[in-house]
Amino acid sequence: PCVRVVTASNALAATSQVRGVHTSKDNEQLEGKVHDVSVQHFRRSNNPHPLFSKVDDHGNPVWVNPVDNKVWSEEEVKDVKVTHIDPKDRHDRVAYYLIRMIRRGFDIFSGYAFGPINEHKFLRRVIFLETVAGIPGMVAGSLRHLKSLRLMKRDHGWIHTLLEEAENERMHLLTFMQLREPGLLFRGMVLAAQGVFWNLYFLGYLASPRTCHRFVGYLEEEAVKTYTDAIKALDDGLMPTWTNKPAPDIAKTYWGLADDALMRDVLLAVRADEANHRDVNHTLSTLKTTDVNPYVSGK
Amino acid sequence: PCVRVVTASNALAATSQVRGVHTSKDNEQLEGKVHDVSVQHFRRSNNPHPLFSKVDDHGNPVWVNPVDNKVWSEEEVKDVKVTHIDPKDRHDRVAYYLIRMIRRGFDIFSGYAFGPINEHKFLRRVIFLETVAGIPGMVAGSLRHLKSLRLMKRDHGWIHTLLEEAENERMHLLTFMQLREPGLLFRGMVLAAQGVFWNLYFLGYLASPRTCHRFVGYLEEEAVKTYTDAIKALDDGLMPTWTNKPAPDIAKTYWGLADDALMRDVLLAVRADEANHRDVNHTLSTLKTTDVNPYVSGK
Numbered sequence A, B: 001p002c003v004r005v006v007t008a009s010n011a012l013a014a015t016s017q018v019r020g021v022h023t024s025k026d027n028e029q030l031e032g033k034v035h036d037v038s039v040q041h042f043r044r045s046n047n048p049h050p051l052f053s054k055v056d057d058h059g060n061p062v063w064v065n066p067v068d069n070k071v072w073s074e075e076e077v078k079d080v081k082v083t084h085i086d087p088k089d090r091h092d093r094v095a096y097y098l099i100r101m102i103r104r105g106f107d108i109f110s111g112y113a114f115g116p117i118n119e120h121k122f123l124r125r126v127i128f129l130e131t132v133a134g135i136p137g138m139v140a141g142s143l144r145h146l147k148s149l150r151l152m153k154r155d156h157g158w159i160h161t162l163l164e165e166a167e168n169e170r171m172h173l174l175t176f177m178q179l180r181e182p183g184l185l186f187r188g189m190v191l192a193a194q195g196v197f198w199n200l201y202f203l204g205y206l207a208s209p210r211t212c213h214r215f216v217g218y219l220e221e222e223a224v225k226t227y228t229d230a231i232k233a234l235d236d237g238l239m240p241t242w243t244n245k246p247a248p249d250i251a252k253t254y255w256g257l258a259d260d261a262l263m264r265d266v267l268l269a270v271r272a273d274e275a276n277h278r279d280v281n282h283t284l285s286t287l288k289t290t291d292v293n294p295y296v297s298g299k
């Protein structure tokens, strides 16, 4: 994808020649006069621009995501288990059977339930699901942000964890998008799915945050299963073109993978993220919304 | 405000005794059996829990915001100028005259336009405005996040800067909330303002992101003026109770202020943030939405 690269310098150069920018010398207002814009006028972070602080072997700028994410150790990614929490009350059961229904319907509708897994089927599935998976964290994070604003109360650390989850899922999507360019029909379904799911989850979260967190907990239980199945299929030779396929650069940068990392390493890292979201959301669903979030990652 | 402090350990202890949590030993599904939950099951960041990694002089846990924010140098905060960018086209004029109208109406409605400034009037104004100021960044950030998901395309670094702005404004609010407990009428107006502004800005951003960024640019020009006026009033002795008032702890932690920092230092830091938002939004309004965000702060 061609990006009109506006390097920080020419963005500022462009704006600093903008006519009509005034800097009042001693803080009163100078209307209508044109002044040279002192560079100070445009505040820039004093860190070197990260987008261009890292370049790949071909000299192209590498995108370094400023949002912290967990870089998993080898031991942690291998240690991920498929787990399940039994539904205990009405909220849990609503969440659990909704997910069972959605999973069953989606497996049939997407053809995933029929015939063996392969790279094409798997990519189609995870790209679609990752466009949806990025929604709950953003909805919950922004709703809690708005609530904190309108009640003028503290949030106790939830917003950041939820927005991090949303960004994490978006990076999953962008990673798999390096491997496949979806067609128009697929894109149409992604649009429809977002329109439906965003609104439903938004209303759901207003009504019952805990049911929603349990819903995401069960959603991620399924995701961990799907990625575990994919890793097994890869090992069993059912996805031959991925056996020695190098990990996309975006994945190496994001998860701090080794230069010679392969697709298997990417699947392990994504699975570890999903297990993390699973555990976080299952725990958040057991807390009162005014409790302190035990998962706040430190600086 | 009393917070039911669920320390990380007892949140996990509570959940680890939760019946019905299964960890499948070798990854197949064990339905219905109760297992001891291995601690590994709940992923926690390996950093010490920040909420409790810092304690104040009385031993109380100190909230350390995991979202990066700019810690301004003394020179930077003093260097902030009141600036203004002349509207150049239809988009700019819509944004500019909307802000002029809103400012004028609000000054009259809030009584700010009548009589000298004082601590009470100023606090009432900024608390109200900061509940609104935290909205644009979150709306724009979440809409660009959703767009990146549904188009399966990269965002070029805008989301993070916008969400950082929203969090920054929320921290302004929480800082001033240490100094005043608003009444019911005031709270009602805050609720109404969020309901109206959130929906209008949401639709506005869908329609014309650049007009919205210009709108926020002009909104922040006004904020820089208001904080500059307040600092001047403080120096002129019009806010006597703040002359030697220590900065709230939340402000010292957030902006890395000195232990003996005063309210004046808080006003300087907040003003520097607002000038930053002003410059960022004015610049973003000149860029195409597919341009790379020149303000991405590095790790």
Ligand SMILES: [Fe+2]
Pocket (backbone or CB within 6 Å): A130, A133, A168, A169, A172, A223, A270, A274
């Ligand atoms: Fe994911």
Ligand SMILES: [Fe+2]
Pocket (backbone or CB within 6 Å): A133, A169, A220, A223, A274, A277
């Ligand atoms: Fe997920």
Ligand SMILES: [Fe+2]
Pocket (backbone or CB within 6 Å): B130, B133, B168, B169, B172, B223, B270, B274
């Ligand atoms: Fe603010």
Ligand SMILES: [Fe+2]
Pocket (backbone or CB within 6 Å): B133, B169, B220, B223, B274, B277
């Ligand atoms: Fe602001």
